[in-house]
Amino acid sequence: MPQPNQSPSDVLRGSGLRATPARLAVIDVLRATQGHVTVAEVIEALTTQGAKFDQSTAYRVLSDLGGVGLVAESRLSPGDTVFEWISQSNHHHLQCTSCGRTLPLNDELVQEFIDSVHERHGFHVNATHLVLSGIEHDCPGV
Amino acid sequence: MPQPNQSPSDVLRGSGLRATPARLAVIDVLRATQGHVTVAEVIEALTTQGAKFDQSTAYRVLSDLGGVGLVAESRLSPGDTVFEWISQSNHHHLQCTSCGRTLPLNDELVQEFIDSVHERHGFHVNATHLVLSGIEHDCPGV
């Protein structure tokens, strides 16, 4: 669990991962981006910066970071896997199927829902990163 | 929208699709199965029955059926796309990450959640087929 005021290197080591340039670079990209990032975007951002960066490294780094809970991974559809840096709280989203925008979803609503499911079914939903699709009311794309 | 007492052929034609043996066979498999079915399972079930059945046909048929709303499609993870026949009501599920079981999730709870999201965000969540992962309370796999 990352503490405030920790450097990315410390966060990595605190999770049992070595602080390598590749991982720090990926973390930079993730933190610089609000919302979802695809593997392709990570690779593009890093290769544009000049450094050589292999795609297998991107997949491995993102998988490692996901494994220790530093990033959230969502599979929206095949070949459309997105990642997001987890700063401190949960992150839930609404994705409009009409205009493609991703909007924040109030965490409390989700928590209430999770609680009610637990009460009713004795099932603990693990939703640190819920993405629901639908249509927003004032969608500019409609 | 399929009406009661309609034959699968009628349902297909009602959706603007031709009633072909391939589609009827896929529908048979879907209806015979409670819960999720993968493409591979559909193909296996049909080829076991003797008839020749190409995988591209499976993908196309499932995609067609999904397009007209006769089946629900869920991407649990890359390469793990599951389909389910939509009989009449919505189908939501809980999937236990420990034992792999899929359990039913009360539709009312989901509906309440969707309503609250709409109230709060003005966003209409399109969830005919929600799959939430987590851990069940009395999981035999724990």
Next chain:
DNA sequence: CTTTGTGCAAACACTTTGCAAGTCC
């Protein structure tokens, strides 16, 4: 008979893996 669907095989895109060289601690 016209339109739509199917089989076949090849192509695709995303993701994973084996291994040698390189890097972190």
Next chain:
DNA sequence: GGACTTGCAAAGTGTTTGCACAAAG
């Protein structure tokens, strides 16, 4: 120095597509 990471290239997987033939309405 020893264990972990990266780059590279190649192999997997699941999924899609082009096209000629077959079938549905």
